[in-house]
Amino acid sequence: MESNKWIDKILPLANKFAGQRHIAAIRDGFITLIPATIIASFWVLINNLVLNPDNGLLKMVDGIEKWQAVGNQVYNATLGIMALLIAFTIGYKLAQSYKEDGLLGGVMGLISFVTCLPATVVLTDVTGKEVTAGGVLTQTLTSSTGMFLAIIAALIGVTLLSKFGKIEALKIKMPEAVPPSIAKSFNILIPAFLVTLIFAVIEVVIVIVFNTNIPDLITKFFQAPLVGSFQSLGGILLYVFLCNLLWAFGLHGTFILGSIGEPIMLTAIQQNMDALKAGQELPNIVTKPFIDCFAWMGGGGVLICLVIALFIGSKRADYRAMNKVGVVPSIFNVSEPIMFGLPVVFNPILAIPLIVTPLVTTTIAYFATSLGWIAKTSVLIPWTTPPIISGFLATNGDWRASVLQIILIAIGVCIYLPFVWITNREKY
Template identity: 50%
Template sequence: MLKNPGITKETIGEIIALYANKISTNRYIAAIRDAFASTIPITIASAFFVLINNVLLAEETGLLREIPGRTFLSELCVQGYNGTIGMLGIMVTFLIGYRLARSYGNDGALEGIIALACYITLIPNTLTIVGNNGESIQANGILTQTYTSASTMLLGILAALFGITLLCKLSTNEKLKIKMPDSVPPAIAKSFNLLIPALLTITVFALLETGIRTLTGVTVPELVIEVLQAPLVGGFQSLSGILLYVFLSTVVFIFGIHGSFVFGAISGPILLTSLQQNIDAINSGNVVPNIVTQSFLDAYVYMGGGGTMICLVITVLIASKRKDERMIAKLGGISSIFNISEPMMFGLPIVFNPIYAVPFCLTPIVATVSAYLATSWEWVKPTYISIPWVTPPILSGYLATAGDIRASLLQAVIILLGILVYLPFVLLSNKMIKEDL
């Protein structure tokens, strides 16, 4: 019982929903979230290229390593990867600039290009190449995959947010607009209106890059990685850090708020960077540095959707005597196979249900700890394949680890543990309904 009779769980939910709505509708958060949503086809396509190359065509362990044309197919997959997730940082920077400009009422396309220009202005474009004889040459005007993929995506996000905000503010100043005759096509006239604001914006970023590099000897990407990106990625890689994120993104579901939707704009860039670092390590033959990636959460924690819902579906079908719960579990269980939990969330319901709130929050915690420890103890391979979030449990673990059957076994163990967590509460739900009758 709450001490203040005027405060109920419904009013608490309304307060949480109010603040969550403010976060999710913030123009900057929304721009990042929508930009990443737009890249889903690209990340899924890249997953197939990486999966085929690392599972089917791998030189020593690939199932199809002996087929004719393996080298050709492998190179095809590499090129597919280069054109998808290998360019993800560039794509996201453009899309954030586009989405943010749209929130200011602008067309967005030209602003997206300017966001990309701001980002490229901040990164090194000189590459030192050492030949076999030990001599080195410098090649200018080069963009390596370090700066086009997700490795330095955080810098691209910052460049887009700050650059387009500055551009949109400057573009409202009538003195900075170049007036064109009415006979000039609108698209051309708009481009000239943005000419001076774009020039000033890019100049600011060029001064920032040149000033930092001249005064400190450190490039802007190195500074951002050291000061911002490394601590953020490191925070998610600690057990306490990922547990806090999983708890926060899960507990809001109880109040009808989609946790992944609210927190996805924050976690998305960090977890994608972690995944990219794992891919780079595998490709270079180094030790995989990160335990937690987006694939880690999708494979081990969000099986069946929020609350590791597949566990509740199975528990209800096994132990519940309530016809209403069993019917909802049968219907919602089909979608839970593909990690869609809304039918169970609102049909059982989980939302504002004090009986199921505790196991709903506790099961993902158990899943996270189990998967984290198993990966850190090297019982299973780390996740480094980007998998579609709708990939069914058991299969998702196998794919995310590039064919480690132990990951599928780990998923089965986590599901069993989740069933044990949910079971007392399903029995309690049965007991309460009998008492009401």
């Protein structure tokens, strides 16, 4: 009874957090760009697994590396400008949440981000000589390293635009004969001017006073610590624990906390992809595909293991019938049929392995990666990619990752089985 009262209190708070306009805008902004990120990841995989002249599948073909230019073009137009794209999509979604024009919000999100970027950058030419260039947007600014600033700038810029836009004194009234679309543009003119002025003044002041720029400050004090916290075993285990603890109480943990965790892990995977493309060592262990491949196999709680354990050890007719319904979705990492149909949520017996199993699989995968037993993830694959296949693809074709997934599933089944047997005794 006390547990139900606690759930009744925490459920509205969790739902309120997940539905908070800024959190939702980040989540929906990234969801909009999923096709672009998957397409780019596909070409990274092709370039390195198939077209690589050193160890690709077609390395024996003369001049095969020239065709890598196709994938590079796609990469430059997708992940290479991901910060610009995310500034637009978050601005668009946030503006809609304020009941404002989404297109204007997307444009303002993009403008806010670019206004924060340095006016000049230092480039190195083919001879190694450094030159200063103005009006240049490099991939250092527009890809993964600029994504965190893009999120902040879009959120602040569109929020300010909405607040200023509600001040009647700042609106330019146009005659009724003027078309509505033009009148709307003039209504937002002064608020947009003020937003850009604020961002521009802040950037210039930082350059003059501190001899640095906003992107460098953001990377140093915010982005690097956040990404770094997820790269520690303790940091990622805390995230996995909280996600599955919420699942145990009927709350969609990966949905609620994903708005915080996924942008950080997407930044990490793009840094790995950039390093792979440049032929450098991959910097990050924990990425979005790492979590998908080793912590969310079958969905939250590594539920593919429960599905197998139920086939092996369950004597309950209701469990076995529900398991037949949920097995196919679970193969594609959709856990809801089993999670809510069995149910696993609000089930004090199955809640224990639901929380423990992902902690165990994540820990083993973390050490296996850090010790070099499997390659680091460097390809962003769809989260619905079935286990075993997903490990191979996400690690750029490392078969050992698939073997590890098989081992982890076996371990997870062993963790779930005793609790499945307990449910048998509970039934009878």
